[in-house]
Amino acid sequence: MKQHQENNIICVTNRSLCEDISVFFEKIQNIANAEPYSIILREKDLSEDEYLSLALRVSTLCCSTGTMLFVHNYPMAALKCSADGLHMPLHRLKEYMEACPEEADMVLSKMKYLGASCHSVEDALLAESLGCNYIVAGHIFDTDCKKGLPGRGIDFLKDVVNAVSIPVFAIGGINKENYHKIKEAGASGACLMSSLMISNNPKELLHSLFPSAPSSYT
Numbered sequence: 001m002k003q004h005q006e007n008n009i010i011c012v013t014n015r016s017l018c019e020d021i022s023v024f025f026e027k028i029q030n031i032a033n034a035e036p037y038s039i040i041l042r043e044k045d046l047s048e049d050e051y052l053s054l055a056l057r058v059s060t061l062c063c064s065t066g067t068m069l070f071v072h073n074y075p076m077a078a079l080k081c082s083a084d085g086l087h088m089p090l091h092r093l094k095e096y097m098e099a100c101p102e103e104a105d106m107v108l109s110k111m112k113y114l115g116a117s118c119h120s121v122e123d124a125l126l127a128e129s130l131g132c133n134y135i136v137a138g139h140i141f142d143t144d145c146k147k148g149l150p151g152r153g154i155d156f157l158k159d160v161v162n163a164v165s166i167p168v169f170a171i172g173g174i175n176k177e178n179y180h181k182i183k184e185a186g187a188s189g190a191c192l193m194s195s196l197m198i199s200n201n202p203k204e205l206l207h208s209l210f211p212s213a214p215s216s217y218t
Contacts, residue, residue: 008037008189009206010070010136010169013058015043017197027197029061034202037189038068038113040087052077059083070115075107085113090123093130117171119152121163128164135164136191139172140182145194146172154185161186176208 011031018024031039041058043051051074059081062069070085071078075096078086086108088096093116097104108114108131115134116127127135137160141151151172161168167188174182174190182190199205 008167008169010189010191011036011039011196011202012042012171012191012193013039014193014197017194025057025061028058029064030199031196031202032062032065032067034196034206035065036067036196036202036206038070038085040070040072040191042072042087042193044073048074048077052080055081055083068113070113075104079107079110083111085115086111087115087117087136090116090118090127093132094126097130118160121159124160124164124168128166132166134167134169134188135160136169136171137187138170138191140170141173141178143173143194154181157182157185157187 013024013028015021015024018027028039039058039062041051041055043054046054055069055071055074055077059069068084069081070087071081071083072087073089073092075086075088077083093114113134114132115136116123116130116132118124118127118135118137124135124137137157139146139149139151140153140157143151157168157170168186169189169191170182170185170187171191171193174192175195179190195205196202
């Protein structure tokens with residue numbers, strides 16, 4: 001996987017954290033300006049048509065800064081908005097490849113990146129066997145997004161990293177106090193959602209989280 005920056009940070013969107021849609025687009029522009037590795041447009045409540053409409057506009061914002069857009073869950077939407085990648089829940093990806101093999105071959109051949117969300121070593125191995133060239137593993141630490149569910153921890157992350165040969169991005173409760181732990185465990189980077197979506201200055205946030213980040217953050 002190409003190293004866009006020394007610290008590979010993927011932003012996972014959640015427009016419910018914004019007051020309205022205009023604020024959401026403003027947030028996306030600010031996040032893109034902060035130069036994360038990519039943005040996963042994860043808006044699970046939308047129909048495919050609604051999602052595509054949103055993705056087309058977000059794609060324009062990403063293109064303006066050279067930030068990669070990974071479409072979540074909808075393969076044809078990824079194709080129609082010329083996304084750089086497709087990210088899917090693992091079970092959904094497996095079902096799609098089995099139910100629509102010809103369409104899947106066509107769509108996936110157009111994607112630079114294919115990723116899946118994994119919650120076990122077995123998931124990670126399956127994702128790699130399906131052709132994923134990165135995975136997101138979590139949740140690692142306790143987080144308000146998964147209230148009541150303890151994080152799977154660093155040992156889990158190490159097991160996943162050691163089981164596969166593709167980059168592993170950690171998700172869940174990652175901040176400046178624990179980011180070094182996921183890197184020491186072998187993760188290629190981290191996914192951030194809430195902290196970036198509510199930040200008024202994503203570039204400053206990334207710099208504060210990762211003081212060793214390159215000067216493009218400042």
